[in-house]
Amino acid sequence: MSYTIDPILIQEYNYTLPPENIAQIAIEPRDASNLLIYENETIKDDVFKNIHLHLPPNSQLFFNDAKVIPARIFAKNKHEAGIEIFLLKPYSADYFTTLNATQTCQWECLIGNKKKWKIEDELEVSIRIDNIVTALKIKWIDRDASIIELYWKNPSIRFLDLLDKIGQMPLPPYIKRQANGNDSSHYQTIYSATAGSVAAPTAGLHFTESVLENIRQKNIPMQRLTLHVSAGTFLPVNTDYAHEHPMHEEIFSIELSSLKALQNSSYAVAVGTTSVRVLESIYWCGFGLFNNKPDPFIVSKMDPYENKNAPISALESLQILIDYMSINNLTTLNGATSIMIMPGYDFKFVKGLITNFHQPKSTLLLLIAAFTKQKWKNIYDHALEKNYRFLSYGDSSLLLR
Secondary structure, three states: OOOOOOOEHHHHHHOOOOHHHOOOOOOHHHHOOHHHHHHHOEEEEEEEEHHHHHOOOOOOEEEEOOOOOOOOOEOOOOOOOOOEEEEEEEEEHHHHHHHEEEEEEEEEEEEEEEHOOOOOOEEEEEEEEOEEEEEEEEEEEOOOEEEEEOOOOOOEEEHHHHHHHHOOOOOEEEEEEOOOOOOOOOOOOOOOEEEEEOOOOOHHOOOOOHHHHHHOOOOOOEEEEEOOOOOHOOOOOOOOOOHHHOOOOOOEEEEEHHHHHHOOOOOOEEOOHHHHHHHHHHHHHHHHHHOOOOOOOOOOHHHHHHHOOOOOOOOHHHHHHHHHHOOOOOOOOEEEEEOOOOOOOOOOOOOEEEOOOOOOOOOOHHHHHOOOOOHHHHHHHHHHHHOOOOOOOOEEEEEEE
């Protein structure tokens, strides 16, 4: 399908991020991070533990409950050369099936030192669980596509059990240290539940039980959804124009009850850009059903720009989805999204956003620029001037439209 879009030069979304502003460790306690509040083109500062004081009383929060898996496996070939395996996403099965598999599973990966791992070689890692040593063997399925098979003989052990023993947390590339034991908890939200992500939904890292309780005391409802965050979230935009960037696909799910809550929400606040991606993709799923799209629950990068004059409202799209799920006795909507939110995007549901500070020339920064109607530079200049900590382990912001 042809479409037109005003070209967006990615260089216009560049800024100087001093290395000393990139947080290398998590702050303790979680809710002690700085909080920037942006509303009505004004900026003020607070600490995250007070976020309940700044949420509009008619807010409803949407959290991504994705749980990070220890997706980095280190092994050696028969010549003792180190091989790093970064699990990206399951191959030929869904996340739940793959992580709960016994004896064998397959993954798409990134492979470090790939040239040292020959097509005919098998890797082996020994794992001790409950005083029983299990040999995890790893072989190529498709070397060109970096697809591997992992297998083990003990049928009582799930793959996730093995991974918890041998895997390391997949810290972002801008954290210049090896993952340690603290990262197992720090790089995980306290409400994480659905395993599968290879990156944390970092906006949620600041929440503590105390913060959540303060929000409950204000009678602000809280809903959950899931988006399995992929490594693609860290990929910089290396094309001259933003829309030329090959956008990554991520798997999401949301309960019917949360869709109904969204239907009755006058001020939806997304906790993180990942929650934004789900909530905004929901509109395009409903539009896909309305438009008899062959795969209505697969949202493409350019759907919002190919269909700028979509003839249904956000609430109409939501009702179409709710009716579809009710007719088909579905309690969960499952989909995949490659949506790219950049300046010019028309937000359908999200009115508020809790988010960290993002990398220069990134798709996440483009989303922030779209959400703040191009006021991102004022916000980021303020944060740098106040010496905020940036990126995954950094400080937070509350952006209100």
